[in-house]
Amino acid sequence: MGKRFNTINGTDFMHMISTAGDNLNRNAGRVNALNVFPVPDGDTGTNMNMTLSSGVEEAGKRPNRHLGKAADAFSKGLLMGARGNSGVILSQLFRGFAKHVLNLEEAGPQQFAAAFQSGVDTAYKAVVKPVEGTILSVSREAARSAVAAARRGADCAEIMKAIVENGQAALNRTPDQLPVLKQVGVVDAGGQGLLFIYEGFLAALQGRIVSSPEAADDPGSPDIAGGKESPAAAAGRVHPSRPVQALLDAGGIEHGYCTEFMIRRPAPGKQPGRFHEASFRKEIAQFGDSLLVVADDDLVKIHIHAEHPGDVLNYAMQFGELTRIKIENMREQHSHIAEYGAAPFPPAAAQREVRETRDEPQAPLSGHGVVAIAAGQGISEIFTSLGADVVLSGGQTMNPSTEDIVKAVRRVQARTVFVLPNNSNIVMAAEQAKELVDDRELVIIPAKTIPQGIAAMVAFQRDASVQANEAAMNRSLGGVRSGQITYAVRDTEIDGISVRKGEYIGIMDNTIIVSRADRMEACKELLSAMIQTGEEVVTIYRGEDSAEEEADELEQYLIGKYPGLELEVHLGGQPVYAYLFSVE
Secondary structure: OOOOOOOEEHHHHHHHHHHHHHHHHHHHHHHHOOOOEOOOOOOHHHHHHHHHHHHHHHHHHOOOOOHHHHHHHHHHHHHHHOOHHHHHHHHHHHHHHHHHHOOOOEEOHHHHHHHHHHHHHHHHHHOOOOOOOOHHHHHHHHHHHHHHHHHOOOOHHHHHHHHHHHHHHHHHHHHHHOHHHHHHOOOOHHHHHHHHHHHHHHHHHHOOOOOOHHHHOOOOOOOOOOOOOOHHHHHHHHOOOOOHHHHOOHHHOOOOEEEEEEEEOOOOOOOOOOOOHHHHHHHHHHHEEEEEEEEOOOEEEEEEEEOOHHHHHHHHHHHOEEEEEEEEEHHHHOOOOOOEOOOOOOOHHHOOOOOOOOOOOOOOOOOEEEEEEEOOHHHHHHHHHOOOOEEEEOEOOEOOOHHHHHHHHHOOOOOEEEEEOOOOOOHHHHHHHHOOOOOOEEEEOOOOOHHHHHHHHHHOOOOOOHHHHHHHHHHHHOOOEEEEEEEOOOOEEEOOEEEOOOOEEEEEOOEEEEEEOOHHHHHHHHHHHHOOOOOOEEEEEEEOOOOHHHHHHHHHHHHHHOOOOEEEEEEEEEOOOOEEEEEO
């Protein structure tokens, strides 16, 4: 019988997160392979692994037997290293965990279980639109089982075993909660990644070594429980996954304006009136959904989807001065958020693509600047030529962390910095960076594709006001249609399109339009779907594996079929996508 853990201290916690980091690192490729679309750019495992690694590294710099101090260091590392939506959610889970144990040198079973529940509560508050069948529902059910086990008198190791078992059961239910997951036979990738983390926690407490991916493929191989394949590894072989954000349909949006702002609260004793977070949250929730309220000592950050944003702002003004107001028409600008397929997980030596940045500039800050995120030398040069101050390396398979974005922002000698994520999976990390930069204003332009980002860059005018630039750049996003050509890594059928492994698929605004064995055929059919009048501006960005002769053939095809077309061809050098298309 293994050691009984009646308490968990900082040393125990360090062993848990280190073992979890090793387990997720070994299985990151499996999590990457769990994306619902069959294209080779899935990065949920990569993002979660790099986020977790950042937390483990920070905790390792400040080892402490005090549980609260160890968990706090881990949480801060996760926050700075958070990459992609899955990484940001992971950071919030352990932000809540760390807050609950902050003043504890060690935690008993009741406190240990309650800390997981606190993490779930924090994560749910931070997510724009919680949906069942995701990492959130997996974490919630796991935490519930932890609390129940603690009430039954379980020790910390037994609580962790309950978390793994019930978390696995919750993960297995995700296809029944989200029809799109069942359509392609997958579970939520973020939930699977979380299970690998929890599996590592349990292995540390049981004094066992987690099975390698190769061993786990053998149903008779030993696992952390002894004698059987680990539940998380089993699910990884059976189910791949899709992020739920891809289910959001612009036509079904009930509250059409994404409204974000901050309330700068007055000094104590001054009007406006006193602020109570719980009451405020209850009252403002009546104006819409997807509500996020984060209150600090003197600032309150609000995100809400509302049909009448003016009513929201009028209500909020009674509590203080409004700042950093941003309102987006989601019906006009909305596009699905999707992570595609699986890509090989990069080795540790290759995980840091972004360049090291110098310390904060000494010159006084003034005016506006732009940080753009892009992959490919040619794409980067285009952003630079259009006036971007810093182009941060990153894309679908290598999302920059929150800390990378903060460092890039600090390289810009401007009081206001516009950030162009140019990828749906980077938007959340960019938004989180706003909370970590207090000496300048960050304006996130939610470009989710490279063509959208370039259109926004064209709309940017350095001598215009912040408000005018933000409005113009946001408007530009709705004026461009984005297309991508890549290849499928497995068979599936989605959106009525039958896809076979190895075929080339064409994607327009994150919807699969065509799948063909011949890449040129896929290009032509995708462009035909994108070009509506024949008198539009079409830009082709060639990827790193495209051939000049093929691009010439495509150019002649378009000129012949659409005589009034304005056509530009650039060498983008982007990975994953053989071609990116922009139609305006």
